Amino acid sequence: MAIFQDYKQVAQQAPQEVLHTLQTSMHGLTAEQVVSLREQYGSNKLTYHHKTPLPVQVVQAFVTPFTMVLVILGIISFLTDYVWATPTTRDLTGTLIIALMVIASGTMTLIQSVKSTNAAENLQSMVKVTVQVWRNQQLQELALDELVVGDVVKLAAGDMIPADLRLLQARDLFVSQAALTGESYPVEKQAHYENSNYEDITDYPTLAFMGSNVVSGTAVGVVIAVGSATRFGKVTQSITNNKKNQTNFDIGISQTSWLLIKFMAVMAPIVCVLNGFTKGDWEQAILFGLSMAVGLTPEMLPVIVTTNLVRGALKMSQSGTIVKNVNAIQNFGAMDVLCTDKTGTLTQDQIILEYHYDANHQEDDNILKYAYLNSRFQTGLNNLMDKAIIQAAQNELQIDDSQYQKIDELPFDFSRRRMSTIVQENNGEVEMVTKGAIEEMLSISNQVLTQGQVEPLTTQWHQQILQQVAALNHDGLRVLGLAVKNNPQPQVGSELSVADEAQMTFLGYLAFLDPPKSTAAQAIQALHDHGTEVKIITGDNLLVTQAVCRNLGFTVNNLLTGAQVSHLTTEELAAAVEKTNIFVKIAPDQKAQIVQALRTNGHVVGFLGDGINDAPSLKIADVGISVDTAVDIAKQSAAIVLLKKDLMILEQGVITGRQTFGNIMKYIKATCSSNFGNMFSVLCASAFLPFLPMQPMQLLLLNLIYDLSCLSIPWDRMDAQYLKTPRKWEAQSIVSFMKFFGPTSSIFDITTFLALYWFICPQVIGCSFSAASGTIRQQFIWLFNSGWFVESLWTQTLVLHALRTQKLPFIQSQASGIMTLVTTFAVVVGSILPFTKIGTTLHLTALPVSFWGLLLITCLAYLLLVTLVKRWYISRFSTLL
Numbered sequence: 001m002a003i004f005q006d007y008k009q010v011a012q013q014a015p016q017e018v019l020h021t022l023q024t025s026m027h028g029l030t031a032e033q034v035v036s037l038r039e040q041y042g043s044n045k046l047t048y049h050h051k052t053p054l055p056v057q058v059v060q061a062f063v064t065p066f067t068m069v070l071v072i073l074g075i076i077s078f079l080t081d082y083v084w085a086t087p088t089t090r091d092l093t094g095t096l097i098i099a100l101m102v103i104a105s106g107t108m109t110l111i112q113s114v115k116s117t118n119a120a121e122n123l124q125s126m127v128k129v130t131v132q133v134w135r136n137q138q139l140q141e142l143a144l145d146e147l148v149v150g151d152v153v154k155l156a157a158g159d160m161i162p163a164d165l166r167l168l169q170a171r172d173l174f175v176s177q178a179a180l181t182g183e184s185y186p187v188e189k190q191a192h193y194e195n196s197n198y199e200d201i202t203d204y205p206t207l208a209f210m211g212s213n214v215v216s217g218t219a220v221g222v223v224i225a226v227g228s229a230t231r232f233g234k235v236t237q238s239i240t241n242n243k244k245n246q247t248n249f250d251i252g253i254s255q256t257s258w259l260l261i262k263f264m265a266v267m268a269p270i271v272c273v274l275n276g277f278t279k280g281d282w283e284q285a286i287l288f289g290l291s292m293a294v295g296l297t298p299e300m301l302p303v304i305v306t307t308n309l310v311r312g313a314l315k316m317s318q319s320g321t322i323v324k325n326v327n328a329i330q331n332f333g334a335m336d337v338l339c340t341d342k343t344g345t346l347t348q349d350q351i352i353l354e355y356h357y358d359a360n361h362q363e364d365d366n367i368l369k370y371a372y373l374n375s376r377f378q379t380g381l382n383n384l385m386d387k388a389i390i391q392a393a394q395n396e397l398q399i400d401d402s403q404y405q406k407i408d409e410l411p412f413d414f415s416r417r418r419m420s421t422i423v424q425e426n427n428g429e430v431e432m433v434t435k436g437a438i439e440e441m442l443s444i445s446n447q448v449l450t451q452g453q454v455e456p457l458t459t460q461w462h463q464q465i466l467q468q469v470a471a472l473n474h475d476g477l478r479v480l481g482l483a484v485k486n487n488p489q490p491q492v493g494s495e496l497s498v499a500d501e502a503q504m505t506f507l508g509y510l511a512f513l514d515p516p517k518s519t520a521a522q523a524i525q526a527l528h529d530h531g532t533e534v535k536i537i538t539g540d541n542l543l544v545t546q547a548v549c550r551n552l553g554f555t556v557n558n559l560l561t562g563a564q565v566s567h568l569t570t571e572e573l574a575a576a577v578e579k580t581n582i583f584v585k586i587a588p589d590q591k592a593q594i595v596q597a598l599r600t601n602g603h604v605v606g607f608l609g610d611g612i613n614d615a616p617s618l619k620i621a622d623v624g625i626s627v628d629t630a631v632d633i634a635k636q637s638a639a640i641v642l643l644k645k646d647l648m649i650l651e652q653g654v655i656t657g658r659q660t661f662g663n664i665m666k667y668i669k670a671t672c673s674s675n676f677g678n679m680f681s682v683l684c685a686s687a688f689l690p691f692l693p694m695q696p697m698q699l700l701l702l703n704l705i706y707d708l709s710c711l712s713i714p715w716d717r718m719d720a721q722y723l724k725t726p727r728k729w730e731a732q733s734i735v736s737f738m739k740f741f742g743p744t745s746s747i748f749d750i751t752t753f754l755a756l757y758w759f760i761c762p763q764v765i766g767c768s769f770s771a772a773s774g775t776i777r778q779q780f781i782w783l784f785n786s787g788w789f790v791e792s793l794w795t796q797t798l799v800l801h802a803l804r805t806q807k808l809p810f811i812q813s814q815a816s817g818i819m820t821l822v823t824t825f826a827v828v829v830g831s832i833l834p835f836t837k838i839g840t841t842l843h844l845t846a847l848p849v850s851f852w853g854l855l856l857i858t859c860l861a862y863l864l865l866v867t868l869v870k871r872w873y874i875s876r877f878s879t880l881l
Contacts, residue, residue, distance in 0.1 A: 154220050155219040275289070371433075536583065540584060558576075610627050614630075761787075786845050789834070
């Protein structure tokens with residue numbers, strides 16, 4: 001609910017009139033007013049941020065492509081086995097097994113979904129986005145959702161607009177409204193309404209809207225709407241088809257799911273028809289075809305994917321990495337290029353003011369005093385350099401703040417790269433003190449202060465200053481220039497503006513040291529060893545960046561400046577980013593262009609940033625990474641937030657992402673190849689055997705045991721070699737994998753068929769199948785079915801262990817203890833089953849000693865052949881999973 005139904009009305013009212021209507025003041029609300037207004041107008045929370053209701057999660061867990069296939073098969077089984085069957089042949093066993101599989105898959109998916117939601121909420125609660133609010137006549141820092149209508153908030157560069165606001169004060173305020181309007185350029189906002197006709201409410205300069213962010217300048221505004229009552233909230237509620245952008249991982253999962261369903265839809269009817277014609281029993285043929293369809297359906301895929309992602313997110317949180325979107329984990333592992341700023345990533349982000357020199361390169365306390373006045377009274381961008389200046393002045397000087405009064409300020413922005421404060425001393429003298437990049441400061445100065453005298457800023461002075469600064473840059477020091485203007489007068493209007501930053505007197509410069517981190521070189525090497533190339537994209541100058549790289553031992557392959565990038569075409573930039581790993585003097589929009597060029601070239605790009613100018617790149621990158629101390633817009637744009645700005649944590653994130661992806665691929669590839677092999681085996685058996693190689697209920701039970709054992713895969717480990725290379729989803733690799741390893745397992749199914757049909761079964765029964773009849777023939781079939789049931793379970797489990805690693809299974813690479821225990825238990829249960837009463841009801845019968853000898857030889861031969869095929873496959877495709 002909003003207090004103002006017509007925003008045009010509040011946009012045109014004077015600030016004091018708006019405050020009067022809201023019964024608030026510039027000093028904010030009282031605690032009692034906050035409670036009352038929250039009850040009346042609601043909290044500052046958007047509907048789409050609410051937790052998904054449990055009933056919806058239940059539906060999402062049970063309504064998946066795979067479970068729907070199982071449900072359809074279950075209905076058909078119920079009709080054929082019970083409804084249409086004669087009273088003496090009615091059997092619900094198959095229907096119950098399918099129902100159990102649906103319940104198991106859906107329940108496990110639901111459990112992991114709830115865990116995923118809770119984990120994401122717990123992790124995101126660690127990432128705080130706050131706003132400065134006047135409450136009880138004090139400026140407080142509160143979480144965004146604590147705002148109420150009538151709150152008076154203070155804004156600066158980098159802040160998110162926390163709700164819909166009527167601006168009360170604004171100074172050089174530029175706001176990005178791209179999320180609302182799609183405008184790529186920031187728009188200027190102001191507190192005073194000018195009579196004009198505006199087409200859209202977002203065009204009104206006196207209003208600021210939730211969903212936008214402050215690019216530069218400062219402001220004070222009063223909240224006029226919160227949560228779903230804001231314009232942004234209404235837009236999100238009105239979107240009925242709000243599809244998220246699909247990542248490579250999302251697309252891969254979807255493609256694989258439908259590939260397997262299509263494969264099942266084609267092959268199951270073929271098996272059904274083939275058995276119907278060759279055996280003459282169409283009822284059994286239909287049931288067997290349905291059972292094969294169930295066997296070909298990897299119904300545990302959603303469970304295993306979700307479990308892997310949740311485990312990955314929780315594991316990363318333990319190393320100080322907060323995953324806001326669990327699907328970003330796989331992209332983290334696939335990342336092969338990391339673009340990062342220099343400051344705070346390669347450096348300690350603990351800036352120290354080393355020198356404060358005049359134009360003659362001499363230490364001068366007067367320079368530090370003016371720098372202090374600039375930093376102390378600015379209220380815009382929260383900058384570490386300002387903190388360093390204030391700290392140095394407090395240690396070295398005795399400045400009485402009461403001797404100065406702030407008159408105005410011109411906030412920092414990234415286009416002019418400087419900021420000014422206007423202060424008045426007790427004697428009435430007014431001074432504009434400006435601090436910024438050295439080139440910009442020289443460009444707005446026409447005089448220089450030297451030894452207490454003001455001289456023209458000649459070309460000689462200009463060159464001398466630049467040479468001195470270059471020497472400092474070469475030593476890795478960052479340098480800012482300082483200038484002053486006495487009693488400045490506005491050129492236009494009654495207030496000073498950026499146009500008045502001209503004809504200033506250059507005072508000197510400030511040199512800052514931001515030492516490299518002790519672990520930076522090690523971290524870069526670690527990422528390189530894992531196939532992730534680091535590219536430095538910084539707004540700093542060439543000499544400082546080269547000094548840092550030199551101290552780190554970072555090899556500069558090629559270097560581009562922002563000026564050079566601006567002259568490149570799209571095609572030229574795409575070629576340049578491949579061979580360049582250092583970009584200096586880069587503007588914010590150029591950062592995004594570089595990231596996009598790398599993505600267009602096929603790279604999975606991560607971007608690590610914490611500033612306002614990093615937000616576009618964080619959104620464009622495959623993996624946007626920020627830090628908990630970043631500005632609001634950076635944290636909001638990132639998918640992953642680091643609690644510590646340390647590249648070593650990134651390396652751990654990369655490893656976890658690849659472990660997560662690898663475990664998912666184990667299940668998909670092993671199951672697909674096994675299913676494809678089983679289908680090939682069944683086609684051969686259907687063509688030549690006079691009976692079904694396995695009964696429908698036996699096939700369903702086999703699939704259930706195998707799938708339940710696969711739930712241990714998320715707890716498995718990956719070989720160190722696998723983690724060295726970025727991993728991207730390639731659906732075509734699954735098809736190739738099936739073609740190679742499916743027929744491999746079929747070879748041993750067929751040899752088992754031959755041994756059972758011609759040797760073992762006749763030996764136990766006492767005659768061949770053709771000579772048997774009645775009960776003897778039925779015992780022959782049951783013994784054959786039991787043999788393939790056990791052999792299939794053993795070989796499917798061996799497939800899982802053999803194909804989980806490129807090395808020799810069990811010898812060079814062992815599965816985790818949990819996976820080994822669970823899969824072994826499944827094999828033991830399946831092997832004992834033919835000797836139990838449950839097995840008897842399923843027409844399974846005890847197997848002779850000769851079968852176990854055959855099984856041992858089959859397993860050893862299978863492992864040997866798989867090892868040879870693996871080497872052939874790896875030599876051709878370079879990787880296994």
